[in-house]
Amino acid sequence: QPDTIPGVTRSLAEGTADPGIAGLQRSMANLDVRSDFANARQANQVARSRAIEGIAGDDAAMAAAETARDVQALPKLGIALTKQGVDTAPVQAEIDAILKSGKGQRSVIQGVLAPLKAKIEKAGDSVEQLYGVRAEIDDLMTGRVGGDSSGATLARKELMAVKAALDEQIKKQAPEFGDYLSDYVAGSRPINQMEIGRALLGTGNKAISPVDGE
Numbered sequence: 001q002p003d004t005i006p007g008v009t010r011s012l013a014e015g016t017a018d019p020g021i022a023g024l025q026r027s028m029a030n031l032d033v034r035s036d037f038a039n040a041r042q043a044n045q046v047a048r049s050r051a052i053e054g055i056a057g058d059d060a061a062m063a064a065a066e067t068a069r070d071v072q073a074l075p076k077l078g079i080a081l082t083k084q085g086v087d088t089a090p091v092q093a094e095i096d097a098i099l100k101s102g103k104g105q106r107s108v109i110q111g112v113l114a115p116l117k118a119k120i121e122k123a124g125d126s127v128e129q130l131y132g133v134r135a136e137i138d139d140l141m142t143g144r145v146g147g148d149s150s151g152a153t154l155a156r157k158e159l160m161a162v163k164a165a166l167d168e169q170i171k172k173q174a175p176e177f178g179d180y181l182s183d184y185v186a187g188s189r190p191i192n193q194m195e196i197g198r199a200l201l202g203t204g205n206k207a208i209s210p211v212d213g214e
Contacts (some may be wrong), residue, residue, distance in 0.1 A: 047055040057194045069187025073180050080177035081128040086169050088120050088130065091130065095120075098158050112140065112155040116162065127174050130166060137163045 057065075095117045098104045104113070119136065123129035141159050171178040 032178055057197070062194055064192065065187070065190045068186065069191065072187055073183035076176045076183065077131075077178040080170070080174040080180060081131060083127045083174040083176075083185070084125050086125045086127055086130055087172045088125065088166075088169060091162065091169055092117055093167045094162055098161065103158065106154070109155050109158060113158060113162070116140075116159075120166070125173075127170055127177065130170060134163060134166055134170075137166075 093114050099110060099113055103109055116133070116137070119133050121131070123133050125169075137159050141156050144151070167177075167181070
């Protein structure tokens with residue numbers, strides 16, 4: 001059947017997934033690198049690489065996508081950050097429930113969540129201050145904090161639950177924050193696709209040789 005990538009032509013072995021045909025195809029290709037199989041494989045490699053390059057985009061495309069996302073999302077965050085009056089009691093209750101659970105008896109979980117609860121209490125009801133705590137949660141989950149981050153790694157599921165509870169309370173007091181999150185996620189999709197394309201290419205937008213497809 002035809003390949004979904006323009007320029008790619010499947011061989012009989014690829015189309016049928018027959019091991020016997022695949023072995024015969026490899027043998028014939030090894031006998032003569034200029035055989036139809038080898039040429040088709042080279043052409044397919046080039047076509048696939050070109051398709052991935054199209055997904056990866058260039059630096060200008062990445063910058064444009066980031067700008068478009070920020071223009072759409074950041075003004076709503078700016079409005080949200082001016083708000084006060086967030087009820088953090090449910091967030092602290094979420095932390096308390098975790099600490100009272102079986103998992104909460106582990107020192108590493110306590111070592112992560114207890115300081116986080118203190119920071120939430122200190123932040124008060126300010127969206128701006130609580131957004132800073134939210135960033136701290138992200139830092140913990142992604143290992144961007146200094147020192148030993150093994151506890152944060154083990155507590156990732158618990159941190160996600162606390163973050164979800166915090167987001168819910170902020171959105172109740174500042175609906176613009178929910179709009180910001182939605183716009184940021186939507187605007188990040190093309191950026192994420194480009195990042196995946198670049199990861200597949202290995203070195204970003206490297207040139208693909210029209211001779212050997214490497």
